[in-house]
Amino acid sequence: MWQCPLGLLLLLLLPGESALGARRGRGRRELAPALHLRGIRDAGGRYCQEQDLCCRGRADDCALPYLGATCYCDLFCNRTVSDCCPDFWDFCLGVPPPFPPIQGCMHGGRIYPVLGTYWDNCNRCTCQEKGQWECDQEPCLVDQDMIDAINQGNYGWRAGNHSAFWGMTLDEGIRYRLGTIRPPSSVTNMNEIHTVLLPGEVLPTAFEASEKWPNLIHEPLDQGNCAGSWAFSTAAVASDRVSIHSLGHMTPVLSPQNLLSCDKHNQHGCRGGRLDGAWWFLRRRGVVSDHCYPFSGREPDEAGPKPRCMMHSRPMGRGKRQATARCPNHLVHANDIYQVTPAYRLGSSEKEIMKELMENGPVQALMEVHEDFFLYQGGIYSHTPVSLGRPERYRRHGTHSVKITGWGEDTLPDGRTLKYWTAANSWGPAWGERGHFRIMRGANECDIESFVLGVWGRVGMEDMNHH
Structure with a gap:
């Protein structure tokens, strides 16, 4: 019998082995689901x-x-x-x-199936049949180009992305996050109460209400997507003033929801309202605490009826009122009604506003909010010109109201001194400087000094003992 050298035998076997292996692999491959x-x-x-x-x-x-x-x-x-x-x-x-x-769209390194709809911040994008990626071109409330432009400029403040605003258009921000109707001339021409500075009287360079009245100045609330700053700023100023004027015997956080739901005369709840009407209601009807009547929040597209009023009051004599309903929050029983005296308008000179604030407590101010204010993260705000080169729809503004709590001044790295107001907004504690902001003082920046109101908490001797 012919002797086959071992090496040759291996050579003869190997191709067969590999062919077999290939066939096994190929078999698997033939059974694999086809990509096509x-x-x-x-x-x-x-x-x-x-x-x-x-x-x-x-x-x-x-x-x-x-x-x-x-x-x-x-x-x-x-x-x-x-x-x-x-x-x-x-x-x-x-x-x-x-x-x-093409059966999809390539966008940002990912493939998106045809006819799918995707969100890119506030814009809806679709992958069209021929593979084009098409997006709406709405200006978004959070705009990275604007953030970069502000932070690269020398404007005295920092911009950033506030996550609660992500996905909203600029129009929605103006529509749902503000909500104070500019008062008619009959109100803006209200007599101003002039605070007289004595000759030689010098006001401090810095003042903060929470330092003068510790524990009596309340933290900012969050109005969410409810255009109700008219109710939030009014309740905020009234809460602080009732606490200060009762010498701390009453320290309520007053209920914006009570105003939103019950102050119906010419007011539109979460669709906007007027400051004069809010103060009229606080004086004539009064409101309960926020614990008693908590904020129900509201998403803007809810097409349901406005939440009905759950709190009413009746006169008790001497202008005082008492609640005739239980608290809508069933865990709370204290349904005391808090009232104020008529609101008064301050002169728009910064010194008069400062003196009033220092003597009587935080004041309410109307302000014009522009597209860049939503991006504020810290520093001394002033409206920047960064949107001027862009189409009109990137420049929007609306009227808002806030609580001014103090003032100060700051020296910038370039040696300029900036005077500012400190104010509390109603966009929750995560926005700005823990819910507060600083804004240029003495230049009527964004109209903040043009319509400023004060009020006295309605506090009698019995309140001092009763609470």
């Missing part, structure tokens, strides 16, 4: 071309990873159902691929 049936999601991607791979016949290692599967660049891939890489036909065969070229 599932749709090649990024026809036009670079696969065979990237690796310069094109193989004759069946070559299992002529394969590349493809979106969690494997695709091939060999001729065998091109069967009735195909597991070819997306660019196999045009790159290896020089023919158009046998399926519509």
